[in-house]
Amino acid sequence: MLALTSWLFIPAMIAAGMIFCGCRRGRNPLWVFLPLVFFYLGSARAGLEIDQLRERDIRLLEITGYYTEVQGSISSIAEEKGVVSLTLKNNRIRKMMKWKWEDVLYEPPGIMVSLKECEGNSLKSLGIGQIVAVRGEVQPFSQARNPGEFDFKSYYQSLGVDFTLFAEEIDIVKVGKSPLLESLRKLKVYGKALLYRDAIETDAGIFTAAVLGDKMGISRDIKDLYQKNGIAHLLAISGLHMSFIGLSFYKLIKKAGAGFWGAGLFSMVLLILYGILTGAGPSVVRAGVMMCLGFYAACLGRTYDLLSAASLSLFFLGFQSPSLLMQGGVQLSFGAVFAIGAIAPVIQGWLGKDRLFSGSISACFAVQMITLPVTAFHFYQVPPYGLILNLLVIPLMGGVLCSGLGVIAFGSLSPVLGTAAAGTGHYILSLYEILLNIAGKMPGSSIILGRPGIRRLVAYGFLLTGCIFIMKLFSRVEKEAEKKNNDTVGKLLFLTGFYILSIFLLLPEPVKGLDAWFLDVGQGDGILLRAEGACMLIDGGSSSEKSLGEYTLSPCLKSLGVSVIDYAFVSHGDLDHLSGVKYLLESCEDIQIKNLYLPYHGRDEEMIQSLAALGKNRGACVQYLTGGDVMKIGKLVITCLYPGKDDIPTDVNGESQVLKMDYGECHMLFTGDMGEREEQLLLEKKKDQLLSEVNVLKTAHHGSKYSSSESFLDAVSPVWAVISYGQGNSYGHPHEEVLERFNERNVSVFGTGMNGAVRLETDGTRIRFSTFVDGTRNHGYNVKKEKE
Incomplete structure (x- = not known):
């Protein structure tokens, strides 16, 4: 929610701009300063929501870990792969304390209930509007703990849902259902069944999403293809x-x-019912409000104003939940509308309203330019060919919708008619897939921009404003001179050039000094280093996060603008150090690994051999690292201290590469999962001078008491230590003995399980730490003790 307050400057700037323009044009002061009034009202509403969310977070902690009962009214029901999900509203909560139920002063606006379908349960008798009592374990939504991760907590709270309850018991307290809402739900279930009966499975999933708002049936490959x-x-x-x-x-x-009046009112009612049937998401509410206003304007015989209708729907959504406005989908939805209403007419006037396809080109270009920074900010990459693809596919989408609706309408009469109705949509979707596959194979089909900073967003805003101002000025000059510029090709080339320039403007800034991220990968290790124009990954795996590569590592890299990993080091062959690296080589086409360094003593192990084969298939240069190997990248020097070729590790953990990184006065030691035996062997190699200058220690084996021995810590004598471990892991990491050893030596300790990702920034002289979850634990170099 801190992001909400930091983004309030955007409506403030808009309000200030509107006031300035209004004053310049001599408008009535009452209307000129109205935007400022709404800005302050919006700020107050946002502040109130922040306070409410904080209070609800505190109340949620009171029931987390307890056997909990929630009594509420069912507002939605969904089922996927044998798991039924309910959303409850108007909730009352009790928790079990000393074998007695105790009321909790906590009334969340909504909760999600997950029920596993089993025999003897009356799940099929559940319906919208029923009041039920469910009992089970509370599971709070996870918040983002690394750059680029999706923040489930923020997303669901913006929708008014506070947590998930994994229910073990359910009782129906009030049998009565809402006739209207339950009828709409059954209609949706019936329509979905017809779509899957009469269309092939891939098409049915898309039909169901486009017509009924249910995206559960769309395969991951199709989602990625359309998204990319x-x-x-x-x-x-x-x-x-x-x-x-x-x-x-x-x-x-x-x-x-x-x-x-009859057609308008009846259409409004049908549209509202359809919106409820599809789930009434923010984009649906926005479109529904705007369409209803359009019908109302038609009934009154008045002119429909697109921007006014969009502003009113934005006001309704923002008042209901200010945090909803921070979601990428909402920003894209409203951004597209405002682009079509405000910018597209200017571009079309400049191109010439009588030109062929000028309306479509203007609308697509305007939408692309407005949504470009939003896409980069929330999704970190943009498809440069998306502008052309949208011009090709959007006009055909009406055929897909008609086909899906036809399957439901005609399929209810006969399966043969339903299958026939699916034919048109099938051919259009097949054409989509062909076009997308062709575009995906073209060079530069997806450009990773990373999350742009505020300076780049402001610069982009000024550039776009200047471009629109110039177009408007030239249009006015041509109109006053009563002369038309027939150089349409030149204008289209200008738009294309401006689009390319905009992408370049949003490209990630080069890193100054050394930027290191100790990622929160759960029970595992993952360290990302960027310096001297190169990117290095030291390990990247987890035993607790099964989809680490897809949901943590890949989004993190993309959010930081990383499309190429120049050097990837895998310390040893355990899954909790390489699972994410394996995903990047096996399934992530957007990120390339140029050089893969594997442990010399693990070269005969199946896991390492498999990783080497994947690396070679992706074109990576695979090498085996051993003690004494040195790599220099500008000011950055990476040295492998252990194990050497002559060392004989006793187990996989003993094979761990020990890497020392030097960047000016910043000296880091990465120890993998080395144990106390390996620590002593390293000390016996007389590396005292190299070890004694280390000031940042990446703690071995997730803080296990069988590593980080007293003699080793005395030899290294770090100023800071980072421990990578999973929150609430079953191993008890980090062990209390290790924390006591650090405390005795006055070492500042950062733990990913507590702080989320830990960031280190240095210019080679000063070192600054910050943590992703709270961001407040900062230490400047020379503020704490210096190395002797």
């Missing part, structure tokens, strides 16, 4: 879908003989 090419919006109920369906309702009712 910038047309993922077609898989969700959006303004495009709502407008198509709403206008279809309106025209059909008009043709049936209804007047403006």
Whole structure:
């Protein structure tokens, strides 16, 4: 929620700009300063929500870890792979204390209940509007603990859902269901069944998402394909879908003989019901409000203003949940509308309204330019060919919607008719897949920009504003001179050049000095180093996070603007040090590993051999590292201290590469999972001078008491130590003995299990630490003790 307050400067700047323009044009002061009033009201509403969320977080801690009962009203029901998910509202909570139920002063607006389907349970009798009592274990939503990770806590809280309850028992307290809402739910279930019966499975998943708002059936490959090419919006109920369906309702009712008022009111009711049926997500609410205002304007015989309708729907959503406005999907949805309403007319006027396809080109370009920084900020990469692809695929989306609706309508009469209706959509979706695969194989099909900082976003805003101002100025000059510029090709080249320039403007800034991230990978290790224009990864695996590469490592790299890992080191062959690296080599096409360094003594192990084969298949240079190997990258020097070729490790952990990194006066030691025996062997190699200058220690074996011995710590004498371990791990890491040893030596300790990712920044003279979760634990070099 801190992001919400930091982003309030954007509406403040907009309000200030509106006031300035209003004053320049001599408008009524009452209307000129109205934006400022709404800004302060919005700020107050945002502050109130922040306070409420903090209070709810405190209350949530009171029930976490206890057997809990929640009594609430069912507002939605979903089922996937034998697991039923309920959303409850109007909740009352009790927790079990000393074998007695105790009421909790905590009324979350919504909770999610997960129920495993089993025999004897009356899950099929559940319906919308029923009041149920569920008992089980509370599971808070996870917050982002690394750069680039999806923040489930923030997302669900913006939707008014505080936590998940994994229910073991359920009782129906009130049997009565909501007739209307339950009928809509059954209609949705019926329509979904028809789609999967009469269309092939891949098409059915897309039909169900586009028509009914249920994306559970879309395969991961299809989602990635659409997302990577910038047309993922077609898989969700959006303004495009709502407008198509709403206008279809309106025209059909008009043709049936209804007047403006009858057709408008009836269409509004149908559109609202359809919005509820599809889940009433933010984009659906936005489109629904705008369509209803359009029908109302038609009934009154008044002009419909797109920007006013969008602003009103934005006001409703923002008042309901200010934090909802920070979600990427909401920003993309409203950004597209404002682009079409405010910017597209300027571009079209400059291109020439009578030009062929000028409307479509203007709309697509405007939407692309407005959503480009939003896409980079939330998804870290952009598809440069997305502009062209949208021009090709959006006009055909009406055929997909008609096909999906036809399957439901005609399939209810006959399976043969339903299958026939699915044909049109099938061929369009097949064409989509061909186009996306062609675009994906083209050079530069996806550019990783990372999350742009505030300076780049402001610079982009000034650049876009300047471009629009120039277009408007030239349009006015041409109009006053009563002369048309027929150089359409030149104008299109200008737009293309501006689009390319915009992408370059958002490219990540080069790292100054050394930037190191000790990632929170759960029970495992993962360290990312960036310096001298190169990127290095030391380990990257976890035994507790099964999808580490997909949901943590890959998003983190992309958010930091990393598309190439120049050097990847794997200390030894345990899964908790290499699972993420394996994912990057095996499944992540967007990130390349140039050089892969594997442990010399693990070269005969199956896990290391498999990793080497994957590296060679991806074009990486695979080498085996051993004691004495040195690598220099500008000011950065990496030395392998242990084990040498002549050393004989007794187990896999003993094979761990011990790497020393030197960058000016910053000296880090990475120890993998080495044990006390290996520590003593390293000390016997008379590396005292190299070890004594170490000031940052990456603690061995996740803080196990069988490592970090007293003699080793005395020889190294670090100023700071970082321990990588999983929160609540079953091994008890870090062990109390290790923490006591550090405390006795006055070592500042950072733990990923407590602090999330730990960041180290240095210019070679001063060192600064910060933590991702709280961001407040900072230490400047020379503030604490210096090495002797």
